[in-house]
Each structure stands twice: as C-alpha cells, then as structure tokens.
Amino acid sequence: MLRSLYSGVSGMRGFQTKLDVIGNNIANVNTAGFKAGRVMFKDILSQTVAGGTAPVDGVNGGVNPKQIGLGVAIGSIDTVHTPGSAQTTNVPTDLRIDGDGFFVVSTDGTDATAYLTRAGNFTVDPNGNLVNEDGMFVMSAGAAGPIQIDPTTYTSFSIGQDGFITATNTDGETEQLDQIGIAKVTNPGGLEKVGNSLYKLTPYADAGAITDITTNAGDTGRGAVIAGQLEMSNVDLTNEFTDMIVAQRGFQANSRIITTSDSILEEVVNLKR
DSSP states (O other): OOHHHHHHHHHHHHHHHHHHHHHHHHHTTTOTTOOOEEEEEEEOOOEEEEOOBOOBTTTBOOBOOEEEOOOEEEEEEEEOOOOOOEEEOOOTTBEEEESBOEEEEESSSSGGGEEEESOOBOEEOTTSBEEOTTOOEEBBGGGOSBOBOOTTTEEEEEEOTTSEEEEEETTSOEEEEEEBEEEOOSOGGGOEEEETTEEEOOTTTOSSOHHHHEEETTSTTBOEEEETEEEOOOOOHHHHHHHHHHHHHHHHHHHHHHHHHHHHHHHHHHTTO
16 A cells, blocks of 8 residues: 555544644633643654665765655644733632742642632632632642631632732721632643643642642742733634644645545556456
8 A cells, every 4th residue: 555645644633633622722712711732743753765874985975764754643732831811800809820820729628639720710609718610619828728708707808919818807907818829830731631721730740749839929930919800811813723724724635645645546456457
C-alpha cells in the first residue's frame, strides 16, 4: 500500500482533533475563567530508504540520508493560561485575580477534596459560607478551611485586594475575618481539567500539596484580588476562526491525498485487465 494513503489518514485525524479543540474554545467564549486550548502537531518517525555516508578527505564528499515521512501525530494539547479580560459586575462577591494564581474551592471544606479555579463568581449561602455556583466552599489562605461570614453577627462586608474580608457587625464595628486563599502552581499547563471550570492538582503541575501552594494574594508572585469583577474567557474569536479555516483546508488537502492515492491504487489493480 502507498505510504501517502496512511499519511493522509493521519493528517485528517490530526486536523479533526484540532477542529474539536477549536469548537470547544468557541463554545466557551463567554465562560468565566475559561482557558483556551491549542493543538500542536509533530511528525511521525520517518522511514529511512538509504543511510548517509560521511565524507572521506581526498576521496569523496558526504551523502545525506534519504528518508520518507510517515505522517503526522498529535504532539500536545495545551491549555493556554493567559489572562482573560475583566468584566465589571459590581457584585461584591464576584472576584478576579489580577495576575497569577487560582482560587481554591472544596466540596466538603477540606484540602482532600480541593480544586483550583479562575472563575470567581461566588455567592454567600444562608449559613454565611462563601461558595461557588456549585456550592463548593471557597478556602482560606493555606487551605485552612472554608470562609464563613456569619449573617447573624455581621451586617455587611467587603473584600480587599489582599483577600482579607472586612465585616461590619451589628454594633457598627468593623472586624477583619478570613483571608481568601490563592494557590500558585509551577506548571499551570500540567493541571487536569475536570469540568465546571475546575482544575485538579497533579504531580506534573506542582510537586507540593494544596496546603503548600496556597497562601494569600500578593505573596511570591500571586495576583491581587479584585472585587466586583470577573475574569472572562481568554478565547480570541479572531484567532479561532483563522485556525478553523487553516484546519479545514488542511483536512481537505489530506482528504485529497487519500483520493489521489486511491486513484493510483485503482490504476495498479487495472494493470491485470
């Protein structure tokens, strides 16, 4: 069989994956805290038809090896952690990280079930817990526990850029409560997406545990917490549609390789007639 036939098949599979990633990016263009993905290709091991020879002084020059490529493969599917644009909502529990870092949320308020997120659309539940849209608890600095603002004790509160929550009690006095935790990982691209705008900490993202990498805003490169704003998706529709055109043409070109190879094979089969 012709090598070009299988090369065309590998190219179509690769561009199909690229179109899948582009489609997911476009679908999440308005998802708060979403980070776009990208597909990187790499060539498959080439078949060596003839090896190269080294030059011999005074006898002959060198000869380059002859190799035929066998197609393309997916090199990586990366998550691009560039910051998204800020959307002002004026909701005091809507938070945005101005810089590096992630909010830490947990299903049961412990670090054992903690996840990372850039989506800061939080609310306060009837028990005074600061939670995300799925009811997961927002963790304090050091992932020490959930943040709670007792509604029977405090009448109002505000969140500063350092993540500290300043609340006003029923006597009109202000108190400083918990500080919102901000986690920073060494390799954000190594985080595992688990849905619902959440990331799972993995060993190839950071060697430390959640409690080790979670401190406070402004600490060792962590960004400031901006209240009343949300970080929107970092998807650039101009780039996505341009990549879609390139992927579509690449898919069409590889399909043409297959049809051309099929025509050649048909001619070979017809030689016996």
